[in-house]
Amino acid sequence: MTAYPFHEEVVLEGHIIDSLILPKVLDEILMHGGTYELKEIHVGQRQVDPSRARIEVRAPTEQTLREILDAIHDHGAVPAVSEDCQWLAADMDGAFPENFYSTTNHRTQVRLHGEWVDVENMEMDCGILVEPERRFATTIPMVHVRRGDRIVIGHRGVRVLAGEEGIRKSLFEFMSSPVSSEKPKGVTVREIAHAMRRTREAGQKILAVLGPAVVHTGGVEHLCWLIRRGFIHILFAGNALATHDIEQALYGTSLGVWMDRGLPAEEGHQHHLRAINTIRRVGGIKRAVERGILRSGIMHDCVKHGVPFVLAGSIRDDGPLPEVITDVLEAQDRMREQIRTGVGFCLMIATALHSIATGNLLPAWVKVACVDINPSTVTKLMDRGSIQTVGVVTDAEPFLRSLVHELQMTEAETRV
Amino acid sequence: MTAMRQPTILMCPPEYYGIEYEINPWMSRARGAVRETAQAQWRMLYETLLGLGVRVELLTPQPGLPDLVFTANAGLVFKNRFISSRFRHEVRARETPHFDAWFASHGFQVEHLPEGMYFEGAGDALFCGPILFAGYRIRSDALAHQEVGRMIGKVVLPLELVQGHFYHLDTCFCPLAPGEAIWYPPAFDAYAQRVIRSQIPRLIEVNDHDARRFGCNAVVIGRTVVVNTGCGQLTEDLEQAGYRVVTTPLDEFLKAGGSAKCLTLRLDGEEAAVWDG
Numbered sequence: 001m002t003a004y005p006f007h008e009e010v011v012l013e014g015h016i017i018d019s020l021i022l023p024k025v026l027d028e029i030l031m032h033g034g035t036y037e038l039k040e041i042h043v044g045q046r047q048v049d050p051s052r053a054r055i056e057v058r059a060p061t062e063q064t065l066r067e068i069l070d071a072i073h074d075h076g077a078v079p080a081v082s083e084d085c086q087w088l089a090a091d092m093d094g095a096f097p098e099n100f101y102s103t104t105n106h107r108t109q110v111r112l113h114g115e116w117v118d119v120e121n122m123e124m125d126c127g128i129l130v131e132p133e134r135r136f137a138t139t140i141p142m143v144h145v146r147r148g149d150r151i152v153i154g155h156r157g158v159r160v161l162a163g164e165e166g167i168r169k170s171l172f173e174f175m176s177s178p179v180s181s182e183k184p185k186g187v188t189v190r191e192i193a194h195a196m197r198r199t200r201e202a203g204q205k206i207l208a209v210l211g212p213a214v215v216h217t218g219g220v221e222h223l224c225w226l227i228r229r230g231f232i233h234i235l236f237a238g239n240a241l242a243t244h245d246i247e248q249a250l251y252g253t254s255l256g257v258w259m260d261r262g263l264p265a266e267e268g269h270q271h272h273l274r275a276i277n278t279i280r281r282v283g284g285i286k287r288a289v290e291r292g293i294l295r296s297g298i299m300h301d302c303v304k305h306g307v308p309f310v311l312a313g314s315i316r317d318d319g320p321l322p323e324v325i326t327d328v329l330e331a332q333d334r335m336r337e338q339i340r341t342g343v344g345f346c347l348m349i350a351t352a353l354h355s356i357a358t359g360n361l362l363p364a365w366v367k368v369a370c371v372d373i374n375p376s377t378v379t380k381l382m383d384r385g386s387i388q389t390v391g392v393v394t395d396a397e398p399f400l401r402s403l404v405h406e407l408q409m410t411e412a413e414t415r416v
Numbered sequence: 417m418t419a420m421r422q423p424t425i426l427m428c429p430p431e432y433y434g435i436e437y438e439i440n441p442w443m444s445r446a447r448g449a450v451r452e453t454a455q456a457q458w459r460m461l462y463e464t465l466l467g468l469g470v471r472v473e474l475l476t477p478q479p480g481l482p483d484l485v486f487t488a489n490a491g492l493v494f495k496n497r498f499i500s501s502r503f504r505h506e507v508r509a510r511e512t513p514h515f516d517a518w519f520a521s522h523g524f525q526v527e528h529l530p531e532g533m534y535f536e537g538a539g540d541a542l543f544c545g546p547i548l549f550a551g552y553r554i555r556s557d558a559l560a561h562q563e564v565g566r567m568i569g570k571v572v573l574p575l576e577l578v579q580g581h582f583y584h585l586d587t588c589f590c591p592l593a594p595g596e597a598i599w600y601p602p603a604f605d606a607y608a609q610r611v612i613r614s615q616i617p618r619l620i621e622v623n624d625h626d627a628r629r630f631g632c633n634a635v636v637i638g639r640t641v642v643v644n645t646g647c648g649q650l651t652e653d654l655e656q657a658g659y660r661v662v663t664t665p666l667d668e669f670l671k672a673g674g675s676a677k678c679l680t681l682r683l684d685g686e687e688a689a690v691w692d693g
Contacts, residue, residue, distance in 0.1 A: 014562035014565055015571050015573055018611070019572075019573040019574050019575070019607075019611055020607040020608075021558065021574060021607075023607070024576075048546075048569065048571050074552075074553055074557075074558065075558050075574070075576070076559045076561075076562050076574065
């Protein structure tokens with residue numbers, strides 16, 4: 001049987017065998033393109049006794065499932081779950097009631113007043129806040145709980161619509177394993193390029209999460225090309241990526257090494273600190289671009305092309321740059337805000353810290369390509385629940401170079 | 417039922433009958449019903465039934481409830497229980513308090529189905545032998561029929577109706593006796609057709625013409641079938657099967673999608689019903 005991802009259990013009762021209602025319901029399910037599993041059937045002992053069947057209906061899409069359920073409802077098949085979700089009012093700020101429902105990053109629904117309602121802002125490791133009278137449900141991080149918020153407890157009346165594996169196939173058609181260290185990189189890169197184009201065509205945004213190795217390895221110009229050509233719509237990074245990008249723009253070095261010669265510059269180790277200082281003196285990256293102090297690089301292009309960025313700080317940061325958010329909870333919230341503007345694809349390059357932080361916030365249906373020289377970054381990401389990830393084990397610059405090349409080729413093809 | 421008792425039927429005089437809204441394909445406000453003719457036709461049916469030895473109880477007509485004449489839709493009578501209808505259309509739901517009051521004051525136990533279900537009484541639920549045949553989709557719900565089955569502890573076989581002109585089971589199916597019925601197959605889906613064929617050994621098919629004259633909407637008293645005029649083939653077939661046919665004109669009610677059966681509600685069990693055992 002096809003393991004379709006969307007399913008619902010229904011119950012059919014009455015004289016469903018003599019009336020041919022049971023075969024008719026099963027036929028309807030098949031005719032609408034679904035499949036079924038008879039979970040349980042109780043046949044009445046005497047003709048007068050009613051029978052009862054519990055049927056799991058499965059469908060390839062949510063819409064097909066709705067159509068099937070509507071069609072068979074007319075013959076008396078009703079959803080097996082008839083319980084609303086349960087909730088408790090939070091008794092304090094900043095913590096859930098005990099026995100709270102802990103979310104996954106998969107699409108989730110809660111039952112409110114007999115109706116399945118989508119949980120908005122899907123994110124793993126949160127609770128679910130409900131407003132039953134508005135038929136509204138959303139994830140809520142622990143720290144944002146306010147006393148009196150109604151938080152879902154237990155598992156009753158909550159359902160997770162998993163089955164995102166199918167979607168990975170459609171977005172990354174040829175990839176059979178999630179991490180490719182010994183696979184032809186060309187195919188993988190082509191797939192990622194394809195996924196980026198599809199995301200853009202679907203009107204969704206591409207989020208880039210970048211580590212400083214993008215700059216150190218010489219990937220700035222490729223990344224700037226992606227920004228200018230509208231392949232990156234949001235940037236998440238830390239102080240280091242922005243600092244070294246600005247260092248390169250102002251001094252031509254990254255971590256004090258000449259980008260064109262690969263040799264250390266004299267007193268080069270100070271360049272990044274002087275770059276930060278320059279930006280701090282004018283009040284920020286945006287100001288520096290406006291005043292013509294910062295005239296190239298990733299951060300410059302983000303400002304020029306209206307690509308919003310969230311720079312999240314960490315304990316080892318120098319400076320930091322004025323735009324760096326040092327309160328991690330605030331940084332998470334700014335990242336959430338950006339993700340919720342319609343991110344459909346995420347490209348993570350050379351950062352374990354920011355990749356995992358972003359993976360925690362992304363719903364499972366946002367596909368992720370994670371590029372890192374270290375295979376364990378991808379593994380870590382997946383172990384933490386971001387199973388929608390496809391990994392490429394390679395250095396940042398070679399990956400970016402071939403990605404840009406791939407996108408340029410397809411752009412040229414479309415022009416022909 | 418065994419015929420030692422006097423058959424009893426509930427009717428409602430057509431004082432306020434008219435086409436005031438359109439809730440089935442037969443109804444057209446533009447065409448309307450001719451009041452005097454309707455009253456004369458109702459009177460003829462009433463007299464016919466009295467002549468057949470029926471005791472007719474009368475419900476007081478109510479202004480603003482033109483379809484109250486169609487007492488078959490009041491609910492389902494099972495022994496001394498009255499399972500009140502839950503009408504699909506609001507214009508007819510207003511009839512319910514009047515039916516409920518009548519049944520309560522005449523010694524019936526009045527029962528209601530849970531809210532959110534539709535059930536239109538004897539219009540959609542007819543016994544043939546010990547089995548309750550139940551029409552669904554257009555007016556009543558399959559779920560409501562399951563609930564009725566639970567309430568009365570009888571076998572209920574829901575049958576899907578597929579033609580708007582035959583919106584109630586009693587417009588396309590009429591039990592004559594246990595194991596015998598007249599029916600119009602195209603009004604049912606393929607499953608329902610199979611169910612009827614497998615459950616009822618003696619079936620008389622009504623042709624398109626007679627079906628549209630509402631030949632299936634007949635009243636059965638003993639071995640006599642009372643039916644609208646103009647059902648020639650059906651009359652012949654019924655006579656061949658050993659029934660006496662009495663025709664009476666009911667065209668003014670056909671304009672509202674009703675005929676003999678719709679205008680009556682048997683209170684002591686239909687001829688074909690077997691309630692015990």
